[in-house]
Amino acid sequence: MSQNVEILQKKRTRIGIFxxxxxxxxxVIIGLGGVLSLLTPYFLTSSNISAVLIGLSAxxxxxxxxxxxxxxxxxxxxxxxxxxxxxxxxxxxxxxxxNIWLSAVVGFVLGALSGFVNGWLVGTRKINSFIITLAMMGxxxxxxxxxxxxxxxxxxxxxxxFESFGGGDILGIPIFALIFLSCAVVGEFCLxxxxxxxxxxxxxxxxxxxxxxxxxxxxTKMRVFILSAMLASLAGILTLSRFLVATPITGxxxxxxxxxxxxxxxxSFSGGEGTxxxxxxxxxIVNLINNALILLNVSVYWQSFVxxxxxxxxxxxxxxxxxxxx
Amino acid sequence: MNESYFFEGREITKTxxxxxxxxxISFGIKRKEIVGLVGDNAAGKSTLIKQIMGxxxxxxxxxxxxxxxxxxxxxxxxxxxxxxxxxxELAIFPHLSVVENIFAGELIANRFQILDWKAMKAKVADLLxxxxxxxxxxxxxxxxxxxxxxxVAIARALLHDVRLLLMDEPTAALSVKExxxxxxxxxxxxxxxxxxxxxxxxxxxxxxxxxxxxxxxxRGRKIADIEKSQxxxxxxxxxxxxxxQNELSAI
Numbered sequence: 001m002s003q004n005v006e007i008l009q010k011k012r013t014r015i016g017i018f019x020x021x022x023x024x025x026x027x028v029i030i031g032l033g034g035v036l037s038l039l040t041p042y043f044l045t046s047s048n049i050s051a052v053l054i055g056l057s058a059x060x061x062x063x064x065x066x067x068x069x070x071x072x073x074x075x076x077x078x079x080x081x082x083x084x085x086x087x088x089x090x091x092x093x094x095x096x097x098x099n100i101w102l103s104a105v106v107g108f109v110l111g112a113l114s115g116f117v118n119g120w121l122v123g124t125r126k127i128n129s130f131i132i133t134l135a136m137m138g139x140x141x142x143x144x145x146x147x148x149x150x151x152x153x154x155x156x157x158x159x160x161x162f163e164s165f166g167g168g169d170i171l172g173i174p175i176f177a178l179i180f181l182s183c184a185v186v187g188e189f190c191l192x193x194x195x196x197x198x199x200x201x202x203x204x205x206x207x208x209x210x211x212x213x214x215x216x217x218x219x220t221k222m223r224v225f226i227l228s229a230m231l232a233s234l235a236g237i238l239t240l241s242r243f244l245v246a247t248p249i250t251g252x253x254x255x256x257x258x259x260x261x262x263x264x265x266x267x268s269f270s271g272g273e274g275t276x277x278x279x280x281x282x283x284x285i286v287n288l289i290n291n292a293l294i295l296l297n298v299s300v301y302w303q304s305f306v307x308x309x310x311x312x313x314x315x316x317x318x319x320x321x322x323x324x325x326x
Numbered sequence: 327m328n329e330s331y332f333f334e335g336r337e338i339t340k341t342x343x344x345x346x347x348x349x350x351i352s353f354g355i356k357r358k359e360i361v362g363l364v365g366d367n368a369a370g371k372s373t374l375i376k377q378i379m380g381x382x383x384x385x386x387x388x389x390x391x392x393x394x395x396x397x398x399x400x401x402x403x404x405x406x407x408x409x410x411x412x413x414x415e416l417a418i419f420p421h422l423s424v425v426e427n428i429f430a431g432e433l434i435a436n437r438f439q440i441l442d443w444k445a446m447k448a449k450v451a452d453l454l455x456x457x458x459x460x461x462x463x464x465x466x467x468x469x470x471x472x473x474x475x476x477x478v479a480i481a482r483a484l485l486h487d488v489r490l491l492l493m494d495e496p497t498a499a500l501s502v503k504e505x506x507x508x509x510x511x512x513x514x515x516x517x518x519x520x521x522x523x524x525x526x527x528x529x530x531x532x533x534x535x536x537x538x539x540x541x542x543x544x545r546g547r548k549i550a551d552i553e554k555s556q557x558x559x560x561x562x563x564x565x566x567x568x569x570x571q572n573e574l575s576a577i
Binding site for chain 2: 193194195196198199201202204205206209210212213214215268272273
């Protein structure tokens, strides 16, 4: 007994909130921030910081869901479409005379329902999630295009309170970013300590064993797709509140940016591992680099190339270190 | 049947369409006994194991625990009866810790579903200690050797009180040294912990070291049931190779 307990205690000191990878990412972020503040006086201004924060919040919310889906061994390509669907449905309902809060709730529920359909088809019908969510991506964005006929809907005259969720701030910190960060903290806590969330890791790590040990794999997968869709819908509604425009191009390409951030943060593409903390740091790095490019007057056309290069470098480092440890 | 058996199968028959996987197999297991379940490929060993574990149900025949007929309709029922299995394919979660692997599917949580890591760690530390297995609790299982992984798999099967442990090729993927350790663990389970074991194995010479008795299956039928003291490795191999033809002379 004493031996095992000793080992247990020795190990505990080493396993804190930050794992090795997350520590490295944090150092990179601090380094990047340091270099940027030296290169340009604009970086450390509160307006620039809050612009960066508000700019990454929608993507960040979607990434939280993506990490959970990937931990469970699946993929969700429909998050961008769901963002557009929830935001356009809410906007269109408001313009037809419905109360904005009720409109937002309906938009949110519809988005979550799309996630339920994803989860039901992947979990109980056992169809590949790449295909199902690809179909759902087309359908949700399609509905957004049909409802708007392709042109953005401006929603004027919404209550100030609704506007403040996407555009307001508390002590200089954007409320949108605060919502994203609270979701990240709660999500990380749940993944570590709450049973129905922790089971995502079991299902993603070895789905056959998960079944043998009595975990309800179908329900677990359904749960994760509903969560992902709920976070995407929330991102869609908050984006509507930020710009006060409902457009069918909301969230275009966000699914791929979320996957990239998750992978940079250490989430495995084959399931079973990943943390929200790592993915949030991944989102931060990508957005800081994009901010740097803007502040340093590099043409915006370089962004996509640099983001791709960053992902490639991270994956190559992973590949290299994994081969060495084997 | 024999009164010293605490677990019995009587006339167990299982068919898959036209294939007769098990045909009227009757057997019994005594307390503190290791029984080697052997036979050629497709002899029906795995089918029999699956039925004892409740993964499949027999078409005909019944199982008896302490003389009472029991319907083992699911692995959960089997576990409640004190039957558990260690599967061939090392059914483990490589990305998760030793503690989580052992508690897989039955993580301890309070009524708000918040996990109680302290309680789980304490239980696992105690369990591993009783089994004399030394593995750091927070290590990820993918960082363990094959032998250690199998120890984790065995520990998992013993988390709750077990009277009958089913082991399907527990040493198939291991090195010679690791196999010896696992066999020692199997012997300890019997002598120290009083657990009965049904051991499915291919390598008769190895299985011979630890079992007390052999049950030989061939094409779905039981063709021999011999105490180890009454036989030899050679004879068991001969029975397996010649199948039913040697049945009479062997018994």
